Amino acid sequence: MRIFNFLKNNNPQRLKTAEQRKIETEKLLKSLNIPFINHLPQIEEENEAKIRKPQEIAERALILTYLSYISEVPEEKENVIDFLKSHTLWDKVSPDEKQLFQKEKLTNQEMINISWRSEAIWILLWTINKVERIELPIEQVEIEEIISKLPDFLEDPKEFIDSSIIRPTSEILDFSDLTYRLHWATRNSDLDGKEMPTNLNSSIAFERHYAINWITFYADEWDEITTDT
Incomplete structure (x- = not known):
């Protein structure tokens, strides 16, 4: 609903x-x-x-998405970290998240916890007008829906961040x-x-x-x- x-x-x-x-x-x-x-x-x-400022919210959504990505594709970890550093996002990664980004192998529970963060990402995107509608917390958001709202993989996120407008x-x-x-x-x-x-x-x-x-x-x-x- x-x-x-x-x-x-x-x-x-x-x-x-x-x-x-x-x-x-x-x-x-x-x-x-x-x-x-x-x-x-x-x-x-x-x-x-x-x-929060819309740009800060946009940056957080990107960080959580890339954390989710490397949990599924760990071989891209170094590329993702380099990307975050080159776009001044690495300093916005939380201490707990940095440990996860840099961990040699995530536990099953850590991977589950990271995957659930997609629901947080969806709300972050809604608050900056990247998502139009929110429904009751019944159905999980599809990762494809999130990806469709974000820049392409490892693409410069500047326009995405700068265009964010807070509700x-x-x-x-x-x-x-x-x-x-x-x-x-x-x-x-x-x-x-x-x-x-x-x-x-x-x-x-x-x-x-x-x-x-x-x-x-x-x-x-x-x-x-x-x-x-």
């Missing part, structure tokens, strides 16, 4: 309060028969929110609030051993929550992001 219309602010001049945002999200969840709790806190107020803060916070409460719903189902509401995927919800919390500065560094619910 598409949630794009919910995230599209029809009146960008109106500053929505955190409480209004929470009420609207809960109304949507109720209409979708997705459980929520009233006492789950609000997210930040719109006039206090900090949002309105209100839309990003609407998505953040919704993702926060969807992640709670999946965690609650896991803890209670209940069937997942509306077939929500807890791993997709987690990756989306991680990405949007980075975009909205829940911590300064990628490796330090938390996804509390």
Whole structure:
């Protein structure tokens, strides 16, 4: 189910309060028969929110994509690292990611964790207007869809980065609030051993929550992001 219309602010001049945002999200969840709790806190107020620069988000999407690529094609590792260094992206790679890029052989769990990051990449691309629509966290994004939004392999990423435009803060916070409460719903189902509401995927919800919390500065560094619910 598409949630794009919910995230599209029809009146960008109106500053929505955190409480209004929470009420609207809960109304949507109720209409979708997705459980929520009233006492789950609000997210930040719109006039206090900090949002990453679109160029920084574009760079992060590229880094995660190339990490995913070398996990599948390890023989390209040196070429990819050289590419990242030549385009001033290597300094933006997190400490944990540098270890993965440079590791001789990734474990199966590390490869699985990296592959799930495709869901975070999709959200990063949405926030910089490279992806138009977001759906509920049910179906995994296809890697071909991600690749179609990015420069060709080892192609100069300057135009891609420079052309990135951030979505309105209100839309990003609407998505953040919704993702926060969807992640709670999946965690609650896991803890209670209940069937997942509306077939929500807890791993997709987690990756989306991680990405949007980075975009909205829940911590300064990628490796330090938390996804509390």
